[in-house]
Amino acid sequence: MKFLKFPNDFLFGSATAAYQIEGGNVNSDWWAWEREYAGKPNGPREMSGFACDSYNRYKEDFKFAQELNHNVHRMSIEWGRIEPQEGKFNEEEIEHYRNVLKSIKSHGMKTFVTLWHFTLPQWLREQKGWGNFKTPYYFARYATLIAERLGEDIDFFITFNEPHVYLALRHVIKIWIPYKHSTFLDFFEGWFGILKGHKEAVKAIKKVNHTFKVGICENIMCIEPKRAVWWNYILCELRKLFQHKIFLHFALKNCDFIGINYYFHDVVGIRNFFLKKDSLENKRGEVSDWGWEIYPEGIYKVVKEIAKFKKPIYITENGIADATDTKRESFIVRHLYWLHKAIDEGIDVRGYIYWTLLDNFEWAEGYIRKFGLIEVDRSHNLDRKIRPSAYTYAKICKEGGITRDLQEKYNLS
Numbered sequence: 001m002k003f004l005k006f007p008n009d010f011l012f013g014s015a016t017a018a019y020q021i022e023g024g025n026v027n028s029d030w031w032a033w034e035r036e037y038a039g040k041p042n043g044p045r046e047m048s049g050f051a052c053d054s055y056n057r058y059k060e061d062f063k064f065a066q067e068l069n070h071n072v073h074r075m076s077i078e079w080g081r082i083e084p085q086e087g088k089f090n091e092e093e094i095e096h097y098r099n100v101l102k103s104i105k106s107h108g109m110k111t112f113v114t115l116w117h118f119t120l121p122q123w124l125r126e127q128k129g130w131g132n133f134k135t136p137y138y139f140a141r142y143a144t145l146i147a148e149r150l151g152e153d154i155d156f157f158i159t160f161n162e163p164h165v166y167l168a169l170r171h172v173i174k175i176w177i178p179y180k181h182s183t184f185l186d187f188f189e190g191w192f193g194i195l196k197g198h199k200e201a202v203k204a205i206k207k208v209n210h211t212f213k214v215g216i217c218e219n220i221m222c223i224e225p226k227r228a229v230w231w232n233y234i235l236c237e238l239r240k241l242f243q244h245k246i247f248l249h250f251a252l253k254n255c256d257f258i259g260i261n262y263y264f265h266d267v268v269g270i271r272n273f274f275l276k277k278d279s280l281e282n283k284r285g286e287v288s289d290w291g292w293e294i295y296p297e298g299i300y301k302v303v304k305e306i307a308k309f310k311k312p313i314y315i316t317e318n319g320i321a322d323a324t325d326t327k328r329e330s331f332i333v334r335h336l337y338w339l340h341k342a343i344d345e346g347i348d349v350r351g352y353i354y355w356t357l358l359d360n361f362e363w364a365e366g367y368i369r370k371f372g373l374i375e376v377d378r379s380h381n382l383d384r385k386i387r388p389s390a391y392t393y394a395k396i397c398k399e400g401g402i403t404r405d406l407q408e409k410y411n412l413s
């Protein structure tokens with residue numbers, strides 16, 4: 001058994017998203033929805049409210065990340081803060097994000113910046129969001145502004161986070177607001193709107209500076225047949241086509257990298273081909289607090305498959321809801337073991353970014369899902385406390401690989 005070393009310039013870190021941690025995002029559509037649907041059947045489980053108050057406490061958070069030896073941090077910018085009214089940009093908020101980015105840098109980390117992580121400015125919600133043919137151009141205008149004003153501190157731009165998750169949860173599975181008002185037509189309008197928005201934003205960012213690195217994040221599941229029969233292979237291929245392949249075929253053309261968010265093992269057969277609310281809580285084997293199967297080998301299979309797009313790969317999210325922190329260490333070590341194997345076999349993976357730095361607002365689930373390397377005490381001043389598993393990950397980040405003792409502990413060979 002030898003030390004499993006990652007490439008020298010490999011990036012290790014963690015991710016966050018503005019709406020989930022900042023608090024007080026009063027100009028965003030999700031904020032308005034929370035209030036509109038509060039108390040109604042299917043309404044939000046919890047309001048985002050102050051979230052982790054990271055809008056004010058970001059320096060403290062980055063200090064933790066530095067202590068944990070992270071050399072990269074993925075964050076997002078809340079469009080509704082930057083452009084609270086159509087065409088009116090808020091200088092104070094631009095300045096705020098400049099300070100946030102400078103702070104990440106001063107804590108020794110590179111920056112991944114997501115421009116859109118599920119939320120829109122409120123004024124765009126009133127104009128049909130991604131279903132409006134003008135939205136891609138509004139998005140490109142916002143992307144230009146960020147590139148011009150903040151680009152010098154952004155190492156990697158991410159246009160969109162997981163377009164398919166957003167569209168499916170809103171318009172197909174319908175557990176994200178606006179629930180039943182949406183139809184398949186909204187799904188397709190949104191699909192084309194986001195693809196167009198992505199392309200326009202990449203163009204806009206490159207126009208500001210052609211050396212800027214731009215990519216997109218997709219949630220890529222490890223899709224495998226339930227039983228090894230030919231029709232299940234066809235169903236798997238269909239799933240892959242609709243969940244990422246067609247979109248990525250068009251989206252990746254002018255991108256510098258792909259960000260993979262890996263969480264799921266999706267075992268497909270005829271009976272579960274159509275996505276349902278609990279499709280992914282398949283409770284096979286070892287599962288997270290949320291009932292998601294833990295399948296580390298899947299990260300290896302996924303990167304091997306996505307390598308066919310011939311773009312450098314970053315794992316921009318991978319994480320577990322584990323309130324008691326009993327499974328997180330093993331989760332991280334085993335996923336990194338399989339990722340290392342893929343790299344060893346020649347796959348161009350350049351970073352691993354754990355989801356997430358802090359326990360935060362988990363969309364429709366509210367605050368019950370604890371994905372954080374750092375626990376946030378919601379009953380006491382949002383106090384932060386580093387979880388034990390975060391120290392093991394810190395050791396991996398520091399050493400740049402998986403030491404023999406960890407491999408022995410988890411029987412990896």
Ligand code: BGC
Nearest residue numbers: 017161162165219261355362
């Ligand atoms: C999203 C995050 C979310 C995480 C855990 C990802 O799909 O990008 O916003 O918190 O999954 O559910």
